[in-house]
Amino acid sequence: MSTQKAHIWLRDEDRSTERRTALTPKNARILIEQGFDLTVERSDKRAFPDKDYEKVGCTLADPRSWVDAPSDTVVLGLKELAETPSELPHRMIHFAHIYKDQTGWEKEMARFVNGGGLLYDIEFLVGEDGRRVAAFGYWAGWMGAALGVHRLLERRAGKNIITNGVSPFESQSDIIDKLKALADEVDGPMPNAIVVGAKGRSGTGASECLEAVGLPVTKWDMEETRILNRTALLSHDLLVNCVLMTGPGLLLANQTHLSAPQSRMKVISDVSCDPFSDFNPLPLYKAPTSWTDPVIKVGKNSEGDDVEVTSIDNLPSLLPAQAAEEFSDQFLAPLMRFPDGVEWKNAELKFHEIRQKAGL
Template sequence: MSPSSSEQKTHVWLRDEDRSTERRTALTPKNAQKLIENGFAVTVEKSSKRVCPNADYEAVGCTLAEPRSWVNAPKETVILGLKELAETPERLPHRMIHFAHIYKDQTGWEKEMARFVNGEGLLYDIEFLTNENGRRVAAFGYWAGWMGAALGAFRLLERRAGRNEITKGVSPFESQEVIIEQLKALAAEVDGDLPTAIVIGAKGRSGTGASQCLEAIGMKVTKWDIEETRLLDRKALLSHDLMVNCVLMFGPGLLLANKTHLADAECNMKVISDVSCDPFSDFNPLPIYDAPTSWEEPVIEVARNGAGDAVEVTSIDNLPSLLPAQAAEEFSDQFITSLLKFDEGIEWQNAKAKFEQIRKRADL
C-alpha cells in the first residue's frame, strides 16, 4: 500500500559502482518497481557495466541519472550500492547502504569512518544488516562460495592437465552450467582419481555453495565447520589438494595455515581459494598473502609444498560478479523485504548500532 501524499517518501538512489569489474546490483528492475509501488522514489544512475540494462529501470518508473551524480543528491537521499566507494568525496553526508569492509580492522578503516562522521552521514553496512537472531537478511555467500570453489578447482585441474589458462585472467561466465561443463571436461583430460578438496565453514551459505560446486564435478569433499576447527588437525587439513576457506572471522582465534605450515614436508596442498578474502584484517586465518587477487591476475604463488609443488592462492573479493545475473537476482530478491521497511526494521537498527559502535571505537 502506498503512503498518503502527506507522508514523506523515501528516495533511494542506486549508484553506479566505482569498481570497474562490479556488474552486480542490490536492486533489480523488478524490485525497483516494488519500491515505487510502495511509495518510494527511485533514481538509478546509468551504468555501462551493470548486468541489468538502464532501459529496464526506466521502464518500471525509475528516474535515470548520470554516474556518480549521487554526490550532489539532496542530503535526505538514501544512496544504495554494493561495494566500497572511491576515495572522493572526502565527506559523506548521506545515509549509505553498501558493503564497506571497514568493521574488522581492515587497512584504512578509521579514515573511511571519518568520511561519514565528518560529513554527518551514516553507513548501513549490508554485512551487518541482521535480524533478531543475528542472521544476515541478504547475502551473496552462496554464490561467492560456489564461484570461489569453481576457480580453485579450475586452477587445480588445469595444472593436473598441464595447462595454464586461468592465470591469464577471468571474466564473467554465462551460467553455472557452462562452468560445470568446462570443469568436467578438464577433469576428463587426465585418467585416475580426481584431486581431493576440503571446505572450511562448510555449514554456512558460502560453504554450502562451495561444496555443491565441487561435488557437481565429482570431487571428493571433506567438510569442516566449527567442530572440526576448534581443535585443528592441520596435518589432515594440508593433506588435501585444494582448500576452500569460507570462514568469516569477527575476532582472533583461528589460524588455518601460514607459509611455514605450507612448506612442511607432509603438506600436499596445491591450491587455496580464500572465499572470505580478508587479507587486511588482523583476524585473517590465512596470513599467506597481503592483498586480494584480481580478474586480471586471479592466482598467485605463495609457497612450495612438501613435494616442491607450487601452493597458489586465488582470493578475488567480488566473486559473485563472475556470475552477475544469477547472483544479483537472488540477492535483490532477499534484500527487497528489508528495503521496503527502511529504516524501521530491526536490521536497520542493528546496522546503525554497529556504525555507532565503530565510530566510538575510532574516537570520532
C-alpha cells in the first residue's frame, strides 16, 4: 500500500465551454491537509477563481503545463484531452469516453500505451457494489430536461430563443422561473413528458426539473422498457432519455418511428448522448449538438410537426458551480484513497482490459 501521498495536478480544461472542475477550492484544502501536493493550472473559464485555490495552499501553474510535469504526477481533469501530445506518460483522471467503442477509441488508447501512461476513467471508478463513486448524472438529467422543455414551451409560444445558442445560467431557481414564465404565455393544458431511465441519477434530476415546472411526467425504467410500447412512448410531447447503454438491446425510436400513427413527439432531449456508439437507443442524429447550435431537426411526427433533438454532452456546465460543488464533494473521499482504493484498482483493470481489446 502507498504511504506517500500523490502530487495531483488539476489541469485547465481543453474544451472552451467546460467551466466545471473535479476539485473545488474547499476540497483542495482538505487534500492538502491530508498530505497531498496540489498544483492547479490557471484558468479563465473555471467556475472558481484561481486566487481561491492559491489561498488554500495550491501552487498555480500555466494552462497545459501538465504536459511537462514530472512523470509521477497525477493529472486530474474532467473532459477529454486535445489531440496533442501524441504520447501520454502520466497517470490521468478524467472522462475519456473511449471504452464503449466510440469513434477514435483505439487511437486514444494508443496515446497512453505508447507514452507509458495510465487512464483512470471517472465513468469506471466503481466501488465494491459496482456503483460509480462520483457522477454528474443528476445535473445532466436536470439540465437536459430544462433545455428540452424550454424548446417545447417556446415553440408553443411561437418563439425561437435557444436556437440562437445557450450559455451558463446563474442558478437552478433562475431557470425554473424562466420556464414557468414561458409556460404562462400560452393558455391551456401543459404539454406532457416521459423520462426513460427514471430511477437513475439522471432520470431523477430530469423528473424533478419537469415536475418543478409543472409538466405531467411519465416515468419509465427497466421494467417498462423490457417490452417496449413505442406507441405510448411517442404519444408524449417531450422525451428525456437517461438510459446509459453498455450493450445492445434497446431501440427507443428511429427515423421511421417518428412519423408513425399517433406519434405526437416534438422534442427529444437525449441526456445520455452517445451518438457514436453502436448501442445508441436513439439513432436519429450523428453527433452531439452544441452550445451554439443546441437543437437539430430530425423528422416530423404524425401531425406534421417538426421533431427536434437536443443532445449536449456537457450539460452540467450550464450550471457549472452548482454541479461542480456536488461532484467534488462526492469525489473527495475516493481521491483521498488514491491509488489504493478499490475504485482505483477497478479503473486500472478496466484500462488494461480495453488496452488488450485494442491489441496494444
